[in-house]
Amino acid sequence: MKAERILLAHGSGGSLSYNLIRELFLPRFYNPILATLADAAVFSRQGMRLAITTDSYVVDPIFFPGGDIGSLAIYGTINDLAMGGAEPLYFSIGFILEEGFFLEELKVVVNSVREAAQQCGVEIITGDTKVVPRGKGDKVFINTTGLGAVREGVELSVERVCVRDKIIINGFIGEHGIAVMSQREGLEFDTIIKSDAASLWGLVSQMLEASQGLHLLRDPTRGGVATVLNEVVGGRDFGIRLEEISLPIGEGVLAACELLGLDPLYVANEGKLIAFCQPDEVDPILAAMRRHLYGREARVIGEVVANPAGKVIMKTRVGGTRLLDMLTGEQLPRIC
Amino acid sequence: MCLGIPMRIVEKEGNKGIAEAGGVKREVSLHLVEGVEIGDYVIVHAGFAIQKLDEREAEETLNLLREMLQAEED
Amino acid sequence: MRFIDEFRDSSLAGALARRIARLAEGSPEITLMEVCGTHTVTVFKHGIKDLIPDNVKLLAGPGCPVCVTPTHYIDKAIAYARLEGVIVATFGDLFRVPGSSSSLEEERAKGGDVRIVYSPLDALRLAQQSRDKMVIFLGVGFETTAPLVAVSIMEAKRRGIRNYYVLCAHKVMPPPMEALVSDGELRIDGFLCPGHVSTIIGWGAYRFLSQKYHIPCVVAGFEPLDVLEGIWMLLRQIRNGTVQVDNQYRRAVREEGNPKALSLMRDVFEMADSEWRGMGVIPGSGLTISDKYRDYDAETSMEVAVEPLYSPPGCICGSVLRGVKSPLNCPLFRKVCTPESPVGACMVSSEGTCSIYYKYSDQI
Numbered sequence: 001m002k003a004e005r006i007l008l009a010h011g012s013g014g015s016l017s018y019n020l021i022r023e024l025f026l027p028r029f030y031n032p033i034l035a036t037l038a039d040a041a042v043f044s045r046q047g048m049r050l051a052i053t054t055d056s057y058v059v060d061p062i063f064f065p066g067g068d069i070g071s072l073a074i075y076g077t078i079n080d081l082a083m084g085g086a087e088p089l090y091f092s093i094g095f096i097l098e099e100g101f102f103l104e105e106l107k108v109v110v111n112s113v114r115e116a117a118q119q120c121g122v123e124i125i126t127g128d129t130k131v132v133p134r135g136k137g138d139k140v141f142i143n144t145t146g147l148g149a150v151r152e153g154v155e156l157s158v159e160r161v162c163v164r165d166k167i168i169i170n171g172f173i174g175e176h177g178i179a180v181m182s183q184r185e186g187l188e189f190d191t192i193i194k195s196d197a198a199s200l201w202g203l204v205s206q207m208l209e210a211s212q213g214l215h216l217l218r219d220p221t222r223g224g225v226a227t228v229l230n231e232v233v234g235g236r237d238f239g240i241r242l243e244e245i246s247l248p249i250g251e252g253v254l255a256a257c258e259l260l261g262l263d264p265l266y267v268a269n270e271g272k273l274i275a276f277c278q279p280d281e282v283d284p285i286l287a288a289m290r291r292h293l294y295g296r297e298a299r300v301i302g303e304v305v306a307n308p309a310g311k312v313i314m315k316t317r318v319g320g321t322r323l324l325d326m327l328t329g330e331q332l333p334r335i336c
Numbered sequence: 337m338c339l340g341i342p343m344r345i346v347e348k349e350g351n352k353g354i355a356e357a358g359g360v361k362r363e364v365s366l367h368l369v370e371g372v373e374i375g376d377y378v379i380v381h382a383g384f385a386i387q388k389l390d391e392r393e394a395e396e397t398l399n400l401l402r403e404m405l406q407a408e409e410d
Numbered sequence: 411m412r413f414i415d416e417f418r419d420s421s422l423a424g425a426l427a428r429r430i431a432r433l434a435e436g437s438p439e440i441t442l443m444e445v446c447g448t449h450t451v452t453v454f455k456h457g458i459k460d461l462i463p464d465n466v467k468l469l470a471g472p473g474c475p476v477c478v479t480p481t482h483y484i485d486k487a488i489a490y491a492r493l494e495g496v497i498v499a500t501f502g503d504l505f506r507v508p509g510s511s512s513s514l515e516e517e518r519a520k521g522g523d524v525r526i527v528y529s530p531l532d533a534l535r536l537a538q539q540s541r542d543k544m545v546i547f548l549g550v551g552f553e554t555t556a557p558l559v560a561v562s563i564m565e566a567k568r569r570g571i572r573n574y575y576v577l578c579a580h581k582v583m584p585p586p587m588e589a590l591v592s593d594g595e596l597r598i599d600g601f602l603c604p605g606h607v608s609t610i611i612g613w614g615a616y617r618f619l620s621q622k623y624h625i626p627c628v629v630a631g632f633e634p635l636d637v638l639e640g641i642w643m644l645l646r647q648i649r650n651g652t653v654q655v656d657n658q659y660r661r662a663v664r665e666e667g668n669p670k671a672l673s674l675m676r677d678v679f680e681m682a683d684s685e686w687r688g689m690g691v692i693p694g695s696g697l698t699i700s701d702k703y704r705d706y707d708a709e710t711s712m713e714v715a716v717e718p719l720y721s722p723p724g725c726i727c728g729s730v731l732r733g734v735k736s737p738l739n740c741p742l743f744r745k746v747c748t749p750e751s752p753v754g755a756c757m758v759s760s761e762g763t764c765s766i767y768y769k770y771s772d773q774i
Contacts, residue, residue, distance in 0.1 A: 255358025320457015383529030
């Protein structure tokens, strides 16, 4: 039964979102740059290589452990630029405010935006504000568009990925999704799980400086690590093989996932990147990452393989193999 | 067919309790179990403790398996 | 996490795998049925089939309560969701199951008030908070879940909450197992019995099966070592020619189960005949709400017109649930029937055999 209406699942980053983009938007807007469906669009103009990306933020609740919708609106968009190897420069910001939203809360959000932007060295140079009637929004939605510059010689794209490339992640997964979900589900934690939302440009620029062997960067946001890896291999002549024992997952995230019936590989992250790199460049890249605050726990979690092409598989802790499919629907907390 | 995870009771008041696992705490109903005290482990399903976990049996199960492994190495 | 991590130990898994291989060596094909959907999830999620020899076949059975619930029930839930002033509260598992023409997910998109809850007590709380609405909780699940729903109904009565109802489709476990082996279509050499259902009903509940039908039964837990040890225990019975009920899940399952939960269930529910998708009506296999709690029964308290049943052609969910066909035999699997556009319930439920094959297996 194909959906006639937009479902929440269309926004979860999984296969429904993917299909919506590929079937509805892409053919109508088609051009070679858009077709890459990369996190940031990289283009050249008068000898300059620029990157642009846009993102809308609708997180609920708007305040969560480790951040809020304001800081997320800056970090998330910076990270999309960073995945393209672009240094973030200028931002636009658009607010859609719901009638009745408290000004005091808006102030907190705006201060978060300012702090995050200042910390990351980006300037917000243009913006827009709209107000919708009560019930037609949800407190505040934010859109940010980021413009960045890509240095000469930096070429990050899926075309560069080869069999035997190693796959690296910079730290513990599932923190953002669990931090947000735990607010909604009323879970309490001994040590509160905080969202990992952070700007990754600093880390990325260190990685780019350390090696020419970086082929591709992707950030595992909605849909999690499993979904983004599936996006990389979809329709390609290579696949990915992960090792379950090498996945960095914190105890609290593991426990929350067990309780809610979630799989950490499908939970959203906002301060993580996945790097595909030449196997003989793993050491300098890991060393550079581990010197950085957001890369202390960096490690190899798998590699690119010839078979099975187009798929992501994982060697399980007990020695079996399983397929890691793309996320379907939303991750609904299940019991049965 | 039912997600049930082992959790430890850390607080208890009448038929309600707080259970903990891996640092995560959640309120659970103790309506379906009897004789559960603070420090006991229970199986939690959809917000209810459905059975007390027998720690001794758990250890015995594991020991049997460890013996299996040991026997191979001998 | 304690009592989870230890049961995922890879060296112990290896030792079990080697024992299983030795027991199965030289034997003709052995078919074991895991009745419970959560067992099927464990098997696939940890790649357990890679750890057992090719002549030991694992067959998935009808232990997915969402999958065996007939389409008519979903259609009824959808009909309620379309009524003004009604909140339909459900476990997440039912949300995307296709009815004859729609699903609860679609109804919510159209403006129906459908809420996903983690526990029946959350649904009761909804009723308490929204006194002007009628909250109908979709009571689906086996004996692990039925006692919880019983408690929610008893609490509703105790607190005088008049706007809470349950649309009861609970089913019980041993009867379908008997139905599977009594018709002779299926050849099963052993049953891996449900873990948490058995926590409630006790391992003694399967004795009649092993005695009457001479089938080895082992109650197993849900971690990889539990399933592997369960398989080993079944093979050991088969090798030795013994036929009995063994309990692998000793840390959580007793012979008598959970008497308190059973007595609450008997107070709130009555046994009834029940329809199972793909298996027809199985006598004494379901629960209905007893007269004492009739006021909380959505079925008798709230009339609603339900659309005519439509069964999509080509869907073989029934055969898959009975274990006579695998998802790989289904002409619609992966080509037409996918998790995004499911044709049958087996593809939607996280414990549905087809959904598990699709998600965890790369066999086409």
